[in-house]
Amino acid sequence: MNSEWWKNAVIYQIYPKSFKDSNGDGFGDINGIIEKLPYIKSLGVDAIWLNPLYVSPQVDNGYDIADYRKIDPRFGSNEDLYHLIREAHQLNLKIIMDLVVNGTSDQHQWFKESCKSKDNYFSDFYIWKDAKEDGSEPNNWGSNFSGSAWEWNEQRQQYYLHYYAKEQPDLNWENPRVREAVFDLMHFWKARGVDGWRMDIITSISKNQNFPDNPAKNGEKYVVANQDNGPRMHEFIHDIDREVLSPFKMMSVGEAPASKSIDARQLVDPKREELDMVFTFEHMHIDRKPGGINGRWDVQPADIIALKNILSDWQNSLRDHGWNALYFENHDRARTPSRWGNDHEYRYESATAFATVLHCLQGTPFVYQGEEIGMTNPDFKLEDYEDVELTTNYHQFVEEQKTLSAADFLKAAHKISRDNARTPMQWNDAVNAGFSEAKPWFKINTRYPEINVTKDQESQKSVSNYYRKLIELRHQNLILRDVTYELKFADDPDVFVYERVLGKQKWTIIANLSEKTFDLSDYYTADTKTKVLLSNYQRQGSGLGDAALKPWEALVCEKQI
Template structure:
C-alpha cells in the first residue's frame, strides 16, 4: 500500500491510539514557507506531509498558529478560534487535517490556555474598568499599602510576575511576558470559554492537544508568597541559572490541586471525539510527581512530559536509572511522553555534545522506553543548536538574559531540506525570519536521503522497530537497572518479552546476559550479538536488543 492510500479510518476504532505513539513536533514558522514571505506556514506543512509520513510517526503536534501579535511567537493568543494570516487561513488548516488524515497521521494542536495576549478582546475589556463583564477573567489584585505588587511571585521571563495597570489601579498576573496576562481559572465562565475553544478545534477534526504549561492554569486565591528554595535544591531545568525564578519553591503560583477539576472537564469534552492530550509540566522540583498526578486514572490527561531529559545534564547510566525509578515510584499508574528536544530547549545534539554514534543510541533508547515519544523537527537529522548573532535574535527570553543565556532561537531556525536550493529549500525569499544555519545545510533531508547510513534512516528504522513490537509500544517493563555504564530492562506484552541493553558511554563495555537462550533482534539498529556463552561485548554507544529463542516478534 502506498503512503497516500493509508486509511485513516482504520485507526479510528482504537481509543488508545496515543499509548506508545510517536509524535512529531512541527514549529510552523520554521518548517516550510509556501508563499515566499520568509515564514513557514500551514500550506508548507501540507506540502511536507509525505515526508512526515515516511518517518512512520503516528501524529503531528503543531505549535501555535492562532491569531497573535507574536510577542512570544504565537504563545500569546489574541484569537483562539482563527489562524494568524502569517500562517494562512482556516481553510489551510482544514487542508492540513485532511491531508494528514489521508496519510494516516493524527493532528494535535498546541493549546495555550493558561494565559492570553494583552491584545485578546477578553483582556482589553477586562482592563478597561473594574466593573465590566470580563473584569475578573484575568488575575487582578490591589497593590500592597506601599504600592508594591501583591506578593513575591516571579515571571519566568524575568522580574516580578505582576504588571501595573494605571487604568484599573491594580496589578495583573503574568507568569511569562507582561504582554501575556494569566487567565483566572477560578472563574467558571473562563473555564467554559476555554472548553468551548477545545470543542471548536475538535469539530474541525483535530485528534488532540499539546497543553502548554498545564500546571500553571490555577493560582492560589489567597495570593500567598512562595517560600524561598534552598540553594542546593535549585536547578536550571525550567529557567536559566541566571534567572531568580529558580530561587523560589513555586507552591502558590502554579501546581495547585484545584487544577485537576478543570482537567477532568477537559477530558470529558475530548472523550466523545477519541481525542488525546499531552501536557507540558514545567516544574524543576516536582515535575515527575505532577506528571503522575495529571495522568493517573482515566478521567484526567492521557500523557504528560516533564523536563528531566530536556535538561542540560547529559544522561549517564546512573541518571537514566534514577529518573526511571522515580517515574515508577510517583507515576507508575500514569503515562509519560518522552522527549530529548523541543522548541524551548537547546537541541540535544549540542546540549549533550553527542557524537553520531551517541545520537543513534539515544534514538533507539527513547523508542524502547515505556511511554509515548515526541521528536522535534530536525532532530531526525541530528541538527546541532544554531548560532544566531545577537542582532538577529527574535526570542525575548534570549534578549533579556544574553549572553549568559542565548534564548530559544538556536533551536527554532528553519528546517533544511535541500543543500542545492536557496535557503536550503525552506523559502525562496532572500531573508527568512531567522537565518538558515550554514552548519545545517550539509545535514539536510535530501543529502541524508541519499545516504543509507544517515541518522534520518536510523530514525525511520527505530520508529518502525517500535511499531513492529507490541512490547515496546504498550508493554510493561520490569524496572531499569544499571551495571557500570550499561543500562538494561525488559519490556513485555503477552508472550513477547524484549530484553534491552544500552551502553551509555564512549567506552566499550561487557555485560553478562541472564540465563536463557537469546536471539538478537534489531540488526538494522546496530544491535550487538550475544555470544554462545552469554557474554555480551558492547562497543561505545552500542545497544543490544534480544528475544528469548522461544519468542516471536
C-alpha cells in the same frame, strides 16, 4: 475509532514558523506543511502536533495568543488549516493542536475589555490586584522570564498577574465564564476535525487565592516558585475532560513543568478522568547544576545516572496507573546530539543512541522536526538569538545581578537555549536549506549543507532511516507497549541498559551514552538464542559478533527465555 490510538502512536511535532515556507515570505506556513505531508508519512508516524498557529503578536513565538479561532495570516488562513486537517486525515495522520489557556496575549479582546473597568463582563477574566500601600506589587512572585510576575496597568489602576512575559496576562480560572470560554474554543476546533490537544503549562491554571509571598533567599526580590498544582488544578482539568475530552474522544497531553512521577499518577490515572499523558521536565534537568543561582543557565555535563533513574522512576510509577509521554527534543529543548551527545565525530551515533533509549520505553514517543535527521544546535553569537526568555534572563543574570559573565551565559545558551530548536528545518543544501526562497525569519544553521533531509536519506548513516526502523519496531511488537520494565546497572555512569519481558520473550536495550569503548559482555550475555533486532553500528542477525561496545553504540537484542 480506537479511543486509545495514542498508545500505539508516534507523534511528529511541527514548529510551523520554522518548518517550510511555501509563499516566499520567510516564514513557515500551513501550505508548506501540506507540501511535506508525504515526507512526514514516510517516517511511519501516526499524528502531527502543531505548535500555535493562531493570531499572535509573536512576543513569545506564538504562545501569546490574540484570537483562538483565527489563524495568523503569516501562516495562511483558517481554510488552509481545514485543508491541512483533511489532507492529513486522508493519510491517516491525526492532528493535535496546542491549547494555550494559562494566559492570553495582552492584545486579546478579552484583556482589552478587562482593562476598561472593574465591573464589565470581562473584568474578572484575568487576575487583578491592588498595589500595596507603598505602591509595590501584590506579592513577590517572579515571572519565568525574569523580574516581577505583576505588571501595572494605568487604565485600570491595578496590577495583573503574568507567569511569563508581561504581554501574556494569566487567565482567571476561578471565573466560570473563563472555563466556559475555553470549552467553547475547544469545541470550535473539534468541529473542524482536530483530534487532540497538547496543553501548554496546564498545571499552572489554578493559583493559590491567598497569593502568599514565596520563600526568598540570597536577597531575592522576585521569586519564581513551583507554579504547578494550585488548589483547584485537578478540578479544573477534570472539568476539561468532562466537557470536551471524554465526550469527543480527544487525546490530551499536558505540559506539567514541575511534576514528579507521583504527581503524574494523579494527572493520568484513567480513573480520575483528567489527562491521557503529561510532559515532565524532570529528566531535562540532568545538565543543570543543583542549587545554581542562575537557574537553567548554570549548566553541567549530562548526568547519565540521573537520566536513568528518572526515566526508570516514571516507567515504574506509571505502570498500571497511566501512560508516559516520551521526548528529548521539542520547541523549548535544544538538540540532543549537541546538548548531551557528540554532534561532530559521533553525530549519527549519539542521535540514534538517545533515540533508541527513548523509543523502547513504555509510552508515546514524540519526534520534533529535525530530530529525525540529527539536527544540531547552531553556533550563534548573542545578538543572533531571538527568544524572549534568553534576552530577559541575560539582562537579569549578566547585566543586573552580574552572577554570570557574558561568555559563560553564551556558553550555556549554546547548550540549552530554546532558540537552538527553532532554526529553520534543513531540507536540502540549496539556498536557505530549502526552507524558503526569501530571507528566513531566523538564521539558518550553518551546518545545513552537511545535515539536511535529502542528504540524510541518501546516507549510509541515515538518522531518519534509523527512526523509521525504530517506529516500525514499536508498531509491530507489543513487547514495547504494555509489558515489564527493569533497569540494569543503575550506577553505571555511561551505559544505559534495560529489559522488557513478554511471556518467554525478553528484549534488552543497550546504549553506550559516551565516547568510551567497553566490553559488551560486561553488560549482556549472548547465547545461540540471541538476535540483534536493531543496531546503529550495523550488527545484524544472530549472535553479537564484535565483543566491543563502541562509542555511542545502541542495540536492541531479543532472547527467548
